[in-house]
Amino acid sequence: MAVLPVLIVSVVVCVDLADGAGMIWLPLLAAGPALAATTNGPRGVLWVGLLTVVLCATLGTRDGVPGRELAAVLSALVAVTLAGGLASALRGRRERVLAAVRSVAETAQHALLKPVPATVGPYQVAVRYSAAAAEARIGGDLYALVPTPYGVRLIVGDVRGKGLPAVGTAALVLGVFREAAYDEPDLLAVVDRIERSLARNLGHDDFVTAVVVGFPQAGHLEVVNCGHTPPLLVRPSGSVAAVEPTHPAPPLGLRALTGETPGLRVLPFTDGDQLLLYTDGVTEARDRGRAFYPLAEGLERHVSREPARTLDALHDELLAHVGGRLHDDAALLLIRKPALSESRVPEATVPAATVPEPAPPARGRCFSEAPDLAPGR
The missing domain is CATH 3.60.40.10 (PPM-type phosphatase domain)
Incomplete structure (x- = not known):
């Protein structure tokens, strides 16, 4: 479930809409895909990342953020999303290996004890x-x-x-x-x-x-x-x-x-x-x-x-x-x-x-x- 990452992104959006400061709050949107990498699979991370990119582009245009600065923030969000997706895939692989090891351990326990x-x-x-x-x-x-x-x-x-x-x-x-x-x-x-x-x-x-x-x-x-x-x-x-x-x-x-x-x-x-x-x-x-x-x-x-x-x-x-x-x-x-x-x-x-x-x-x-x-x- 990507509830918590989406909630973090929503808070950042609300603060930006209330303050209208543009570049001060937009980089914090990267917390969304970063947090999703710890709790969701690669697909969930990509969806949260896509959401943050769309919201960042919309808010940046609304707040009049210069093009080069907005492009830099968007690039950072894309990079964090891709890195988070990779981390999520590796975490899922380790969890599957751990589950297999625990299954073997349980089998060994029933055989010995x-x-x-x-x-x-x-x-x-x-x-x-x-x-x-x-x-x-x-x-x-x-x-x-x-x-x-x-x-x-x-x-x-x-x-x-x-x-x-x-x-x-x-x-x-x-x-x-x-x-x-x-x-x-x-x-x-x-x-x-x-x-x-x-x-x-x-x-x-x-x-x-x-x-x-x-x-x-x-x-x-x-x-x-x-x-x-x-x-x-x-x-x-x-x-x-x-x-x-x-x-x-x-x-x-x-x-x-x-x-x-x-x-x-x-x-x-x-x-x-x-x-x-x-x-x-x-x-x-x-x-x-x-x-x-x-x-x-x-x-x-x-x-x-x-x-x-x-x-x-x-x-x-x-x-x-x-x-x-x-x-x-x-x-x-x-x-x-x-x-x-x-x-x-x-x-x-x-x-x-x-x-x-x-x-x-x-x-x-x-x-x-x-x-x-x-x-x-």
């Missing part, structure tokens, strides 16, 4: 992801949730670095996780598969922090933390506590440097319990006063029986905390075990996983029926 259903087996799930590069749509944070023969399993992680290399590493981790989660009965074996793959493909300075979670049977939760921020466990009472690892382990890709192996922690996870996994883009988000976003306190304020509503409130509060734009990728994944009395989508919509008999304690396992969880930070 597949949409998570609202209900998986007996659990309610919600995810919110924000890339720091708004036009990229994807970044170095990763998440995945898959129902397997060994229960529902999920991963949330953060790749060191940004840009295409980080996206490539995230794709590698997700691909290995989705394959291993179906093949390996032991959650630690899933982590080992990811570690071996990264050891073959990453540089010496690259690594991935991650939390891998499994629900092998009703009422139990398995957590393997590889240098990642601890998940937050929410009880039905609304209390929030951080699930700290009992055996700290290095990020994925660095095990060969330390020799440390991760441990498996088993916790109770019953009706009404919720588990929030997130990346450091959430907890390290700062406001203008350089204060970090208090995720645990925010979760206590906004926790509800609907994970999607909870994450919507957290995400909105996070954006308000940073002033509207995140400076790092941020991912939030919330899973909840609803009570049987609650009305929800029937479990038949997603095939329930076949749950094997619990495996005997393996290396690095820590079983705790009444865990001593660290308070939320």
